[in-house]
Amino acid sequence: MEIKxxxxxxxxxxxxxxxxxxxxxxxxxxxxxxxxxxxxxWDVATAARPEEMxxxxxxxxxxxxxxxxxxxxxxxxxxxxxxTTYRVDGAYSDNRHPDEVRFTGSxxxxxxxxxxxxxxxxxxxxxxxVDCCGGRNDIERKIxxxxxxxxxxxxxxxxxxxxxxxxxxxxxxxxxxxxxxSVLNNARLLRGISRERIRSEWNRILCGAYAxxxxxxxxxxxxxxxxxxxxxxxxxxxxxxHTLDVWEHTVKAVESVDPTPLxxxxxxxxxxxxxxxFTLSSDGVGHFRGHGEKSMETAKQIMHRLKYDKHMxxxxxxxxxxxxxxxxxxxxxxxxxxxxxxxENLRLLFKVKEADIRxxxxxxxxxxxxxxxxxxxxxxxxxxxxxxxxxxxxxxxxDLLALGIPQGERVGKxxxxxxxxxxxxxxxxxxxxxxxxxxxxxxxxx
Numbered sequence: 001m002e003i004k005x006x007x008x009x010x011x012x013x014x015x016x017x018x019x020x021x022x023x024x025x026x027x028x029x030x031x032x033x034x035x036x037x038x039x040x041x042w043d044v045a046t047a048a049r050p051e052e053m054x055x056x057x058x059x060x061x062x063x064x065x066x067x068x069x070x071x072x073x074x075x076x077x078x079x080x081x082x083x084t085t086y087r088v089d090g091a092y093s094d095n096r097h098p099d100e101v102r103f104t105g106s107x108x109x110x111x112x113x114x115x116x117x118x119x120x121x122x123x124x125x126x127x128x129x130v131d132c133c134g135g136r137n138d139i140e141r142k143i144x145x146x147x148x149x150x151x152x153x154x155x156x157x158x159x160x161x162x163x164x165x166x167x168x169x170x171x172x173x174x175x176x177x178x179x180x181x182s183v184l185n186n187a188r189l190l191r192g193i194s195r196e197r198i199r200s201e202w203n204r205i206l207c208g209a210y211a212x213x214x215x216x217x218x219x220x221x222x223x224x225x226x227x228x229x230x231x232x233x234x235x236x237x238x239x240x241x242h243t244l245d246v247w248e249h250t251v252k253a254v255e256s257v258d259p260t261p262l263x264x265x266x267x268x269x270x271x272x273x274x275x276x277x278f279t280l281s282s283d284g285v286g287h288f289r290g291h292g293e294k295s296m297e298t299a300k301q302i303m304h305r306l307k308y309d310k311h312m313x314x315x316x317x318x319x320x321x322x323x324x325x326x327x328x329x330x331x332x333x334x335x336x337x338x339x340x341x342x343x344e345n346l347r348l349l350f351k352v353k354e355a356d357i358r359x360x361x362x363x364x365x366x367x368x369x370x371x372x373x374x375x376x377x378x379x380x381x382x383x384x385x386x387x388x389x390x391x392x393x394x395x396x397x398x399d400l401l402a403l404g405i406p407q408g409e410r411v412g413k414x415x416x417x418x419x420x421x422x423x424x425x426x427x428x429x430x431x432x433x434x435x436x437x438x439x440x441x442x443x444x445x446x
């Protein structure tokens with residue numbers, strides 16, 4: 001097969017080859033090209049040793065990103081191209097990084113150290129596709145297989161466990177039997193991986209087109225960094241709204257929402273507090289009173305543990321806490337919700353509630369039409385520019401000061417009361433009416 005290498009990477013390869021060093025593109029870019037996908041990054045590998053690379057590429061701007069391990073980055077036409085010397089890794093005493101590397105002139109040796117066969121591919125214009133491990137065949141069969149012995153590969157670098165599951169979630173590939181079993185057997189290695197690296201792979205797993213399959217099949221693996229999941233497994237809800245246990249409902253909800261980290265994580269954690277809130281009434285019906293609050297508290301611990309940023313954490317916690325809030329098409333009600341949540345979060349809450357319903361008893365899907373009606377009414381509230389926040393009021397605090405109302409808490413109380421009466425349609429949002437109402441309200445405040 002022929003792969004079209006972009007100008008920037010090809011220029012690096014040609015420069016090295018003119019100096020007498022073998023060079024080629026390797027890894028994920030070759031995998032993506034074989035699959036007919038557009039590669040995002042093009043990595044080059046070469047037989048040139050690090051100092052030889054520096055000399056051969058002296059005409060380019062070079063960044064010594066990892067020279068100890070044989071890696072340079074060259075800037076070509078504003079594009080960064082990573083170049084690495086063929087190498088063989090030493091022992092991985094920390095289950096993450098090689099203690100040392102040995103440089104080699106053999107492309108085959110370099111490919112044999114890589115994680116999965118589909119990534120152990122190289123391409124050179126004169127030589128074509130170099131496939132020492134059957135990677136192309138595994139791609140065609142949609143198989144993820146470790147290079148060599150799976151236990152060895154995962155014990156070298158525990159993060160490879162999540163990388164395998166991420167590739168499966170994104171591509172719809174199946175882990176080869178020994179590789180899949182090794183993922184389960186070595187899951188404990190994830191305890192030694194940094195939370196930031198876990199979060200990065202975890203987000204991509206959740207947003208994968210096949211996330212649901214992976215969450216179901218490898219749920220025990222994810223308990224290594226979110227042990228709270230275990231209580232959800234096979235937990236019968238004993239409720240007419242649900243035909244699935246808590247975990248299966250959760251996975252279905254994840255599959256039913258847009259593939260963004262915020263929404264997928266929200267659905268994953270929205271019912272995580274249910275097992276702790278469960279009660280069974282005398283008629284055999286299960287209840288989960290207060291589970292929104294409990295789920296929010298648990299989610300807060302999890303997101304802090306995985307070091308999610310403050311903004312995303314706050315949004316997710318709000319959506320989780322209020323995922324069961326009543327939403328109707330009444331415009332007064334919607335204006336109150338807009339005032340409380342803001343438009344962005346309320347829009348997201350609609351998506352959360354839709355996904356939640358789609359993961360419940362199909363006999364009750366009629367509630368989706370009610371939700372659609374409410375969203376239509378929300379669109380009208382926004383289009384009509386109806387007042388739902390203090391900034392929408394036709395007067396401000398300065399207008400109240402001009403009336404002689406002293407600066408301080410009274411101004412804020414009056415403005416909030418005015419907003420409430422406008423949203424309840426007791427007074428119009430017009431300057432004169434608001435000033436009259438402000439005088440009336442001011443007299444009532446002690």
